[in-house]
Amino acid sequence: MSLTQQVDDWLLKEALGRPRLETIFEQLCLRLNCIGVPIARARLNWPTLHPLFRAEMISWHRNQPSAILDHFHHQDANTDAWQRSPLRYMLDANLPVLRRRLVGPGRTLDFPLFEELAAEGYTDYLALRTEFAEPGMFMEGRAGGIIVIWASDRETGFTDEDLRVLQDIQQTFALACKSIIQSQITSNIVETYLGQKAGRSVLNGNIRLGGGATTRALVWYSDLRNSTRLTGSLPSEAFLQLLNDYFECAARPAIRAGGEVLAFIGDAVLVIFPIDEVTDPEALTARVLDAVGESFKMRDTANDVRREAGLDLIEFGIGLNIGDVVFGNIGVPERLAFTVIGATVTEVERIEKLTKSLDTNVLASANVAALVPGRWCSTGLHMLNGVEREMELFTLCPETQVALGLAAAAE
Incomplete structure (x- = not known):
């Protein structure tokens, strides 16, 4: 069994349990590094259905002890940072992949974020988007799914083999995310309308x-x-x-x-x-x-x-x-x-x-x-x-x- 297949199988097993998404993402980043994919910075983004938040994000850095969950409020959609972000561009253009070299002859810094990442020592950037159906997303005209962002600080960036591995695991990772995200959205809806105690009792x-x-x-x-x-x-x-x-x-x-x-x-x-x-x-x-x-x-x-x-x-x-x-x-x-x-x-x-x-x-x-x-x-x-x-x-x-x-x- 190949190293990539081992990571893929591990994701499927995790999806069958009741894991925290932060834990899975943190472990995924560590496992990718262990098989030679040089991940230094990673982000997992997804839209949600919640009265306070429009989206959530898990961030991981190689030098931090654990992954961190952040929330984006509904009003954050109008911020200058979001309007000028590569993720906004991906969604508007309906792009499944966005790759940028941040150093060297092929470097392309066409978004402010890329200039910041290059200044921090990152050399390569890859964003992968996978859509899936989520309850309530159609009400706001938003597509459900995840966007995973990988960044490397290796001098030569990602190799073709690294890119293949990251794209090969994307679909399995999306399946694992879907089950967890939809379960969380269900809890959000039930607890919003029934209250926490009543909602948990019903669930x-x-x-x-x-x-x-x-x-x-x-x-x-x-x-x-x-x-x-x-x-x-x-x-x-x-x-x-x-x-x-x-x-x-x-x-x-x-x-x-x-x-x-x-x-x-x-x-x-x-x-x-x-x-x-x-x-x-x-x-x-x-x-x-x-x-x-x-x-x-x-x-x-x-x-x-x-x-x-x-x-x-x-x-x-x-x-x-x-x-x-x-x-x-x-x-x-x-x-x-x-x-x-x-x-x-x-x-x-x-x-x-x-x-x-x-x-x-x-x-x-x-x-x-x-x-x-x-x-x-x-x-x-x-x-x-x-x-x-x-x-x-x-x-x-x-x-x-x-x-x-x-x-x-x-x-």
């Missing part, structure tokens, strides 16, 4: 009606105020922008604190913080309290911008509760939703609704307030709609508002 096979589990959790529920008036008075695009501004304020701090958004329910947000045997409830509740403060500071900042632009302001309440919740699949067998239900969820929705009548933006149950004593002040006992027993509710004490950087929890 792990929890797709039957009624399947679920009970767990203890801190539940955060937020609802936009004056939504009926806003939907009736604002154009749809303006209302959607207001909604997204609101969701950024109401959900982002909770996510940073370790929460998971389980649902956007119209103009409400449901976030859960699971509590297991290794969770410190007091520390978790303190983080959530800080997140509440950050949420309203973000609201104030967003409202400063909206006020300057003559736009409607954002107002919302937040309710917090702790108790047992049930994660489960509801709906009909053909169309399921993975959600959280139970008395704790019902209560937190009702708790939030009282924020407006009690002239406060934050209310918490006694279970939450007891975990961070001295930071909440009681508002007394209240009947919640649909809940048989009275519940004592708490709002932020004045000194807590000051500590969180808030002038007041209610306006």
Whole structure:
């Protein structure tokens, strides 16, 4: 068996497992060097389907300890570096191969990148592109697939035999990449629309009606105020922008604190913080309290911008509760939703609704307030709609508002 065939067979075996793409690429670069192909610098690029990123890249250098994964945001497509890159040229011209000698009689430095590589001591450059179908790529008019870039610093560059080896392994490497990339895109889509916990549960096979589990959790529920008036008075695009501004304020701090958004329910947000045997409830509740403060500071900042632009302001309440919740699949067998239900969820929705009548933006149950004593002040006992027993509710004490950087929890 030839040395090239050994590398090819190794790639096929890796594709059958569950490897990280960074690990495969790093090992491929090392194995190519071991069979005499002088790789000094390598790049693996591919488009992806993700709400934040349009493409990803793994970079490897012979003198660095491991391969590095980088992401390119959607706005990066308009940067000067991308517009002047050889990869952009390859995609626009639909080229499968781009080779440039960077030194010697045949040197061609027709892109700024090649001038930089030549100055760094590289002598040869080869880019190989392989297309394959990927979910969602057609929506943006982008071709799926990979572009692999190899660069050498050997004085004579790549030999004809080196070029043959790199082209021979390209298709097998593309197959290995395809299985990993498509699996990652599937995870991206599922977790974007369902959340990380629910998404992983679905991908792990929890797709039957009624399947679920009970767990203890801190539940955060937020609802936009004056939504009926806003939907009736604002154009749809303006209302959607207001909604997204609101969701950024109401959900982002909770996510940073370790929460998971389980649902956007119209103009409400449901976030859960699971509590297991290794969770410190007091520390978790303190983080959530800080997140509440950050949420309203973000609201104030967003409202400063909206006020300057003559736009409607954002107002919302937040309710917090702790108790047992049930994660489960509801709906009909053909169309399921993975959600959280139970008395704790019902209560937190009702708790939030009282924020407006009690002239406060934050209310918490006694279970939450007891975990961070001295930071909440009681508002007394209240009947919640649909809940048989009275519940004592708490709002932020004045000194807590000051500590969180808030002038007041209610306006």
